[in-house]
Amino acid sequence: MNKFALIAVTVTLALSQASAQSAYDSAIQSRVMALERVVRVQALPGGDFNTLNAALADEFVLVTFEGRSQSKTEFLASLQSLDSVHYIIEDMVVRVHGDTAIVSGRFQMSGLRGGKAFARQGRFVDTCLNSNGRWLIIASVSTPAS
Amino acid sequence: MLEQQWALVDYCQRVYACELNFGSDVEPRGIVRFALIAVSILSLLVAWGQDSSDPGTAAAIRALEKQWTVGQARNDNRALDMIFDNALVYVEYGRLVSKAEYLSRIKAQPTNLDQISMEPMTVRTFGNTAIVVGSYKESHMDRGTRTLQQWRFVDTWVYKQKGWVLVAAAATPVAK
Numbered sequence: 307m308n309k310f311a312l313i314a315v316t317v318t319l320a321l322s323q324a325s326a327q328s329a330y331d332s333a334i335q336s337r338v339m340a341l342e343r344v345v346r347v348q349a350l351p352g353g354d355f356n357t358l359n360a361a362l363a364d365e366f367v368l369v370t371f372e373g374r375s376q377s378k379t380e381f382l383a384s385l386q387s388l389d390s391v392h393y394i395i396e397d398m399v400v401r402v403h404g405d406t407a408i409v410s411g412r413f414q415m416s417g418l419r420g421g422k423a424f425a426r427q428g429r430f431v432d433t434c435l436n437s438n439g440r441w442l443i444i445a446s447v448s449t450p451a452s
Numbered sequence: 453m454l455e456q457q458w459a460l461v462d463y464c465q466r467v468y469a470c471e472l473n474f475g476s477d478v479e480p481r482g483i484v485r486f487a488l489i490a491v492s493i494l495s496l497l498v499a500w501g502q503d504s505s506d507p508g509t510a511a512a513i514r515a516l517e518k519q520w521t522v523g524q525a526r527n528d529n530r531a532l533d534m535i536f537d538n539a540l541v542y543v544e545y546g547r548l549v550s551k552a553e554y555l556s557r558i559k560a561q562p563t564n565l566d567q568i569s570m571e572p573m574t575v576r577t578f579g580n581t582a583i584v585v586g587s588y589k590e591s592h593m594d595r596g597t598r599t600l601q602q603w604r605f606v607d608t609w610v611y612k613q614k615g616w617v618l619v620a621a622a623a624t625p626v627a628k
Contacts, residue, residue: 406581
């Protein structure tokens with residue numbers, strides 16, 4: 307009887323811990339997805355440099371669609387030449403590893419740069435980090451979809 | 453952060469030097485200042501360990517990157533299985549593939565030791581997370597002609613119970 311009770315308590319504790327972890331991961335997934343939407347769908351098309359500056363870590367590194375590596379400063383400077391941008395995200399998935407979250411998804415981007423129209427579609431993978439309660443994007447890579 | 457701690461250490465050393473030069477009637481003040489210096493140096497060492505240029509972590513990550521390349525070339529799925537996290541997010545040739553899909557592709561492909569040549573990479577660590585940015589050249593035969601494509605990648609490693617594991621990887625072709 308005692309053994310049965312011990313097993314029941316152990317299983318209950320394990321289940322409640324797993325449930326709490328799942329709820330924690332789910333909350334982080336929501337926060338990180340919201341961060342991605344703010345950055346890609348709002349701040350980028352809107353030219354909101356303050357939001358971009360706050361959402362990207364100072365050590366942020368980007369590998370662009372063309373395979374170039376850019377720092378945060380270089381990336382923000384490159385946005386100055388954009389006349390207009392329209393951005394769509396699809397199939398976003400977040401995987402949580404403690405204070406690190408990996409976001410992957412598909413994107414469609416179109417607009418005008420220097421008066422010339424451009425359009426791209428592909429996949430992105432972002433790495434986000436919890437820095438004192440704030441989630442920041444520390445790395446991003448975009449690649450053409452096959 | 454590191455500069456601030458250096459400044460604090462420098463300040464403490466100056467205060468302690470003054471104390472030694474001019475003497476002090478109250479012994480505990482000297483002990484407190486000595487303790488302050490010790491704490492500052494300790495916190496500096498802790499911060500040093502978390503710095504992005506942590507040479508030990510960077511070397512470990514570089515070694516894992518090499519293991520990955522060698523493991524892939526030799527179809528060594530057992531080695532790759534240990535390097536990759538089960539929740540790996542991997543984008544290869546523009547497709548999102550799972551760890552199982554990637555391992556089964558590697559298992560099926562012929563062994564090819566000179567297919568990939570790695571180029572310089574940078575490793576940045578953020579506590580238990582490491583970001584690797586680098587490039588490599590991949591050669592393959594296309595209708596009898598050997599072609600060479602350069603790729604630039606971002607890999608993300610996370611330190612877990614059994615050590616560093618790859619949690620995300622994606623590469624994009626460098627425009628010619």
